Amino acid sequence: MGDYIVLAISCILINNILLAQYLGQCPFMGTSKKMETAVGMAMAVIFVLVMAGLITWMVNTYILVTFGLEYLRTIAFILVIASLVQFVEMFLKKSIPALYAGLGIFLPLITTNCAVMGACLININEEYTFMQALVASFSYAVGFGLALILFAGVRERIILGRVPKPLQDTSIALVTAGVLSLTFFAFRGMV
Amino acid sequence: MKRSFFGLQQPRFKYDAVSNVNIEPVRIAVPEKVTLFLNRPFEGKTPRTLNVGDRVKTGQKITLYEDSDAYVISSVTGVIRSFDSFLGDYGQALTAINIEPEQTDEFDEALRKALEEDGIAAARDYLLSIPGGMPPEMLKGGHVDTLVICGIEQDLLSITNQFVTKSKVSAMNKGVSAIKKITGVHKVVMALPQSLIQEAGAIGGASGVELRVIEDEYPSANPRLIMRDVMGQVVPADKRPEELGIFFVNAEAIAAVGEAVEKKILPVTKTLTVIKKDMTKTVVEARIGTPFSDIFQALDITLFDRDRIIVGGPMSGTTVYAEDHPVDPRTLSIMIQDSSDVPLVSDYPCINCGECVRICPADVPVNMLVRFLEARQYETAADEYDLHSCIECGLCSFVCPSKIPVFQYIRLGKYELDRIRLEEEAEAPETLEEPAPETEETTEEETKTAAAAKEEEA
């Protein structure tokens, strides 16, 4: 149990997927201008990443490794993730329309989100067990959501400030993301 | 006015009390020219009931435009010399009527006739521009649940209502019973500072007014704060008290109503407080329409370039361009400010010091609000940052170390939102009309199918 907590804290705070692993930057920049969209995106990522993490882990362990097809990992994973997102979208639309309305627009964005794909690949590279992969996937997603929401809070204010013209929008957002990433140094050594 | 050394403690403003001061008002002579404002844009071509050269009597109801029942009461007997267009606050367009008064007053008899023929309710059509002013919605016959008489002004320094409350007890008594009959209101409340409660006892006893004490600290005389603290009812931010049937009137107006029904002549003399540069106060009585310059002359006040003439108090008044600006029925005070005391605004952004948030009596998140207002995001300001909760006390501007014109931003924001809302409402009927063709189409289709059916039958 303790090990899982350490893993979780490490994935959320120290090896934060956005701020330390540089994954998922485009949605990070794209959905952080407003708190509402940030929260929506965070939820969607948590939802998809946990499912994708587990399914790709199983695909890798039971199919690719068993048949010596590791070199097809990239292609297999992207197909799994793409179809998963499609499936989730269809499923939600039919059975949980409220959730679909909330997550709907964010789901397609996630297909081509390297955070999801990246986290799945990290699970494999780190040789995590099934439980570890579950904890790590969830924690990465929570870390993504946490950073995204904190960032949105800061960014909402920056947008109202008097940022010089050439720095406006993405430029100042990147600088701020840098500080965000620096801020997370605070948790170094804590697990 | 300066921030104290102990800045941790918030600045406090006390309303001035008049109970112990014996004030003799200065009476201003009838001026050489009076100017009355009619709440209608000036239209040269619209047929008028009166024209330049016509004579009017004191107390005469002037309904200038034939196609409108907006009126103003003449405060003198004299000859109309000209009409003008005048821009009020936020570009409100008014018609200015300039009258040259004669030496002696000849009083208009319309009110007397109306009262004698139709009883007291007939006064309703004459009271709008009585000294102190009456809420138009109340006179139009809207439901009046509660009437709150303000024995004290919202803003600081001005003592007009207190003075009237103290000196015109019997007129107020009559005014209260009259206004009860005119509007049918049962509950009349008078909000007073503790210092006046003795004097006002007489009013309460005779005419069935509930007396309520308000704190002597600014801005507790603000209508919304009176509602919350004295009446125990919070007015929703997006509603005005009037919409709940609660009307606020100045004590002066009630006294004026009393005088009017007693003498059957409309009073035309306005009481007001003049605050000089050294903050000494003088109570003045002048005909409505008297140019400020006459008052200044009578009080030996000299003005220089870059001084400021403020109508109303220091926290929420408005400034005027010219010395010959006339006294309006609602003018409670005139304040003169020396150019060296004029605080400058800066174009600094909010530094998030939080002074405004701590002082705001309405718990408005001013620090955030001001950012959205500056960015002209009025809708967000209203929806998420409580623009409409602001009771317009001006304290936030007072304490802002960035010298941001916060209060001005707030008023502008509210004004802009109102404008947008009005525009949308104006557009709304068009959108309502749109469904009409659709129904026509369906009927057409129905007729067609009906026709087809007939053909088939055939």
Add this chain to the structure above:
Amino acid sequence: MAKTLVQEFTKGLWNEIPPFRLVLGLCPTLAVTKSVESGIGMGLATTFVLVCSNVLVSLLRNVIPPKVRIACFIIVIATFVTVVELVMQAYAYPLFLTLGIFIPLIVVNCIVLGRSEAFASKNNLIRSTADGLGIGTGFTLSLGALGGVRELLGYGTLLGKDIMPASFEPFSFAIEAPGAFICLGLMLCIMNLIGSK
């Protein structure tokens, strides 16, 4: 307005240069630009995948049924990504180690899929090649430039050679994660300044 082939190529070098103008492909941009070498390596790998997939998609554009369009693009792209992955492991292993999972992640790089979807599936072979080459070159240049700045500040070197005077204390912040964001943000600011002139 049809563009000439040259314009099709050069638009990727300035008007639509990723990641500055097209704010896409940020992750590899941030992750693998600790040095000029790794930046350019990543750029070239991406360019290869871009050009190959543009070519193939453009060739197949009339054959691919619209409904499975995205799936086909993904297969095509993933194939070329895997080719790069294998070839790089075989012949440029140290580079493969520095680029890490960002090589397989080219498959989700929005630039690549975006180009297939927005350009190659609607244009002929030659145009698509020019487009892929242009965007790819622009991307490579961007990564190289950012890598240069970070390498110079963070290590005091360029392409591994000492550039700064001996007394220079490397500003290693530039090669840490926060430095990546800030350098990219400031470079974007400079691009905006130049662009607005």
Add this chain to the structure above:
Amino acid sequence: MGDMIKMVVVLTVLSAFSGGLLAAIRDNTKEQIEVQQLTFVKGPAIREIFKDAGNDPISDRFKLQYGDEERSFFVGVYDGNPKGVALETYGKGYGGDVGLMVGIDTETDKIIGVSVTTHAETPGLGARAKEDPEFSGQFEGLSLTDTIAVTKDGGQVNSISGATITSRAVANAAQKASDIYKRLKPEIIENAKSIAK
């Protein structure tokens, strides 16, 4: 219906093409990738151990079966004699397996040197096992007849301060190497000789 068939056909053909291409490339790069991995991942560690060897220990390697695993051994040739062999073993560390290359002198049965290959330990703590020459230096000259362990477990290796787990992992790995070597010694020497020829 036609659409459906077309979709299936296109997807199948594309997948087949992709699979074929990748399989072909994979077969052609397999050897090379292994060499590269050895050169760049294990290479530094091996060279560290066989500093003065006259051969290239990476190319002079052989494989032996140990239990159900196949293990690689690298031979260091000194003055024409195959005097040392190196093998890689693993110990359970703080952040996962710690890989350790252990070089053994076949004449004296003493450790020539050890070097950490792969690890996921905490920077500044466990990671010092790889960076701190003082720590790995302690293994030099240890005799395989003794049990190798950290001082806390009654052995002779001082642990890195604050990182006993990592230190223990390294000691365990060394001990494992010792066990393997002792079990396979005859075959190892035979193979080494034949390679040196």
Add this chain to the structure above:
Amino acid sequence: MYNRKKFIVSHAPFWHDGSWIAQRSYNILLAALPAVILSIYYYGLPALGVVALSVSSAMLWELGFTRVSKTADTIGDGSAAVIGMMFAMLLPPVAPWWLIVAGTFLAVVIGKMIYGGIGGNPFNPAVLAYAIIGVSWWDYLNFDAAIVNYDLGFITMFPLALAKHAGMHTDLFNVQQIISSYNLTDLLMGRQVGGIGATFGLGLLLGGIYLIIRGIIRWEISISFLAGVGFTALLFQAADPGRYAGPLFHLLTGYTLLGAFFLATEDSSSPVNFLPMLIYGAAAGILTVLIRNIGAYPEGVIFAILVVNLINPLLDKIRPKALGKVT
């Protein structure tokens, strides 16, 4: 005959309490002086040089930025001087000139001006600059390395580093023993190693109380910060007295007092509502001790403040219901 006077027409209110940003800035400088002067007394000219260069270069960067970007001059408001002063207060007395100049650039330009100047910065500029510098040039900030050549008549070891070291080697040291070599008077009177403006406990307390009384900083933040540090340190000490130092030690060493009164209270990056201020301060205090006791750095104030700066916008959404607000 037209001879009309020109009157000023403007909007209410027509009074202002006369407060002004510059006044706040200069009062902060004033409050910082005791701590800085004592350091200059101990360390002499080098410390004075660091302070002077830091303040002046900060102001020059701001001047330069406003000139280049063709915006209104703002150095008069004193904010750049305050940032320069705060940055200097964090530094060891022997910081090299280029590090100071680079640091003030990061603080003023990256930390403040690009966010639109005063009021726009989401993070405390001086703290941000120090963190960036620390990542790159830690060796120059490391007190133990920096002042190794001084003989000051007191222990020339950074107390927090010593305590952390001892806490990591409980087989060799007992933390309580180690920290008992720093007595209370020493810590209060600046007889300890630390940043230029961070050692004189009493001076910082006086400065802080002055600023609180003047209403320039918000006491809620300072007090909850100190309470957070004290309480967390107490818990740690109770859990393992051999490993963790007690509350008084944590309160009077490192940047704790500087952080509580001067850094965490920076207007733009801290909340303004009551409850958020308490949470903000307490979180910073708790985090400070967490970083010191179980994190990677011996000193925790810097990163603790950056973290709470980050959550400030979210915290400040907790606020009283405005008058008449429905739902």
